[in-house]
Amino acid sequence: MAALPARALQGNNAVPGTCVIGLQWGDEAKGKIVDILTPRNDFVVRYQGGANAGHTVKVGAEVYKLSLLPSGVLTPGVTSVIAGGVVINPAKAIEELDELASRGVQGLERNLKISDRAHVILPWHFAEDRALDGGVADGENIGTTQRGIGPCYRDKVGRSQAVRFGDMYRPKFRERIENICAAKNPVLAAISREKFEPLDPAAIYKQYQAFADRLAPHVCDTTEMLLTAAESGKRLLFEGAQGSLLDVDHGTYPYVTSSNSSGVGISNGSGVPAKYINKIIGVVKAYSTRVGGGPFPTELDNATGQYLRDRGNEYGTVTRRPRRCGWLDAVAVRYTARLGGVDAIAVMLLDVLSGLDEILICTAYELDGQRITHFPAHVDDQRKIKPVYESVAGWKEDLTACRSLTEFPDAALKYLDRVSELVGAPVELVSVGPGREQTILTGGLAT
Numbered sequence: 001m002a003a004l005p006a007r008a009l010q011g012n013n014a015v016p017g018t019c020v021i022g023l024q025w026g027d028e029a030k031g032k033i034v035d036i037l038t039p040r041n042d043f044v045v046r047y048q049g050g051a052n053a054g055h056t057v058k059v060g061a062e063v064y065k066l067s068l069l070p071s072g073v074l075t076p077g078v079t080s081v082i083a084g085g086v087v088i089n090p091a092k093a094i095e096e097l098d099e100l101a102s103r104g105v106q107g108l109e110r111n112l113k114i115s116d117r118a119h120v121i122l123p124w125h126f127a128e129d130r131a132l133d134g135g136v137a138d139g140e141n142i143g144t145t146q147r148g149i150g151p152c153y154r155d156k157v158g159r160s161q162a163v164r165f166g167d168m169y170r171p172k173f174r175e176r177i178e179n180i181c182a183a184k185n186p187v188l189a190a191i192s193r194e195k196f197e198p199l200d201p202a203a204i205y206k207q208y209q210a211f212a213d214r215l216a217p218h219v220c221d222t223t224e225m226l227l228t229a230a231e232s233g234k235r236l237l238f239e240g241a242q243g244s245l246l247d248v249d250h251g252t253y254p255y256v257t258s259s260n261s262s263g264v265g266i267s268n269g270s271g272v273p274a275k276y277i278n279k280i281i282g283v284v285k286a287y288s289t290r291v292g293g294g295p296f297p298t299e300l301d302n303a304t305g306q307y308l309r310d311r312g313n314e315y316g317t318v319t320r321r322p323r324r325c326g327w328l329d330a331v332a333v334r335y336t337a338r339l340g341g342v343d344a345i346a347v348m349l350l351d352v353l354s355g356l357d358e359i360l361i362c363t364a365y366e367l368d369g370q371r372i373t374h375f376p377a378h379v380d381d382q383r384k385i386k387p388v389y390e391s392v393a394g395w396k397e398d399l400t401a402c403r404s405l406t407e408f409p410d411a412a413l414k415y416l417d418r419v420s421e422l423v424g425a426p427v428e429l430v431s432v433g434p435g436r437e438q439t440i441l442t443g444g445l446a447t
């Protein structure tokens with residue numbers, strides 16, 4: 001075996017690796033940032049979640065909506081990776097590949113790699129997602145995206161009924177499908193709230209074998225590939241899906257997704273150790289949104305909430321569900337910025353706030369008569385807390401045509417400064433619209 005390059009044996013920051021993570025409940029417009037940073041990198045890596053994430057990327061007049069493939073696939077010469085921590089619906093991967101190819105995106109066979117360790121979403125996972133999102137035992141519905149994400153992760157951890165991508169190319173694949181169907185059928189019949197058609201192992205095997213054949217050119221050991229890339233000085237960009245407050249361990253559990261969507265998930269999902277990642281960019285919407293159930297301390301169930309929803313087009317990319325909207329919660333974002341070790345923040349959709357007389361920022365909570373400045377761990381407390389707001393002046397000017405911070409009204413600059421101060425990280429990117437050109441880079445990202 002060849003000796004490891006000396007660089008691999010050095011300490012921290014041996015290689016510039018960057019990660020983009022959402023600091024709220026998802027939908028922070030991370031895809032746009034990843035798309036902008038992609039040309040500066042050799043690899044773009046998705047490492048958790050699945051097709052529950054919705055990424056909208058606008059290139060010129062073209063709008064691309066991706067939910068599974070990394071947005072890096074739109075940039076020629078960059079290798080996009082779906083790493084082992086992702087759960088993959090192969091039909092979705094093929095659908096997105098076909099859509100991109102039909103719109104003239106080239107080189108996909110060479111540029112997209114899928115981990116042989118990634119888990120496969122199978123028909124029973126959709127059935128289980130429908131059957132089991134009837135509510136947390138003593139609470140409301142999680143309101144999942146119904147993409148089979150949670151059930152697939154549950155089987156991954158359970159091990160006995162899981163299928164990884166690599167399994168689809170082994171002689172025992174058919175037998176595995178048959179055995180899992182035999183075990184799942186009676187359980188699904190018992191838990192389904194709708195008429196249940198038993199799983200047909202022969203049909204599922206045939207369908208998934210066709211998927212496996214189609215995706216075979218993309219499948220490889222991405223852990224080995226990424227470690228080799230990191231050790232030889234290639235630049236890696238990690239693309240987090242969902243937001244940190246949906247992290248299965250550190251978010252508003254149990255109203256979360258099933259993976260580590262905060263900064264802690266990068267290494268376990270990709271296999272690349274933290275020492276290769278030297279810049280973490282936390283993405284923050286200028287206000288807050290949430291889709292599905294669960295606590296949302298700064299939610300605005302009023303005309304201001306609707307104002308934000310209308311101006312921000314806050315309807316799910318994947319499910320089209322109206323998103324719940326509210327003021328920026330700086331306590332929650334400071335927590336997730338610390339959790340992720342965030343070096344800089346990107347403030348998105350700032351243009352949406354134009355036209356408001358005053359803007360509120362949550363700077364503390366009241367819990368049982370006490371003022372607290374940390375994000376409580378238990379969902380009961382997260383529901384009970386009352387936001388303590390600070391009011392800052394709004395601005396009337398439209399920001400969508402601004403291309404530099406010097407063009408911003410004073411009130412918008414003051415808002416950015418205050419957010420940065422409260423979150424504890426410098427602002428290095430501000431977005432004032434969906435287009436690539438509506439992005440202002442400052443500080444470290446501008447160089």
Ligand code: IMP
Pocket residue numbers: 025026027052053054142143144145146147148149150241242243246255256257258291292293
């Ligand atoms: P799941 O990930 O489909 O299991 O859904 C669990 C929770 O995470 C639900 O509240 C979803 O609405 C939320 N969720 C999952 N993916 C996203 C996303 O990409 N953006 C926003 N919310 C999401």
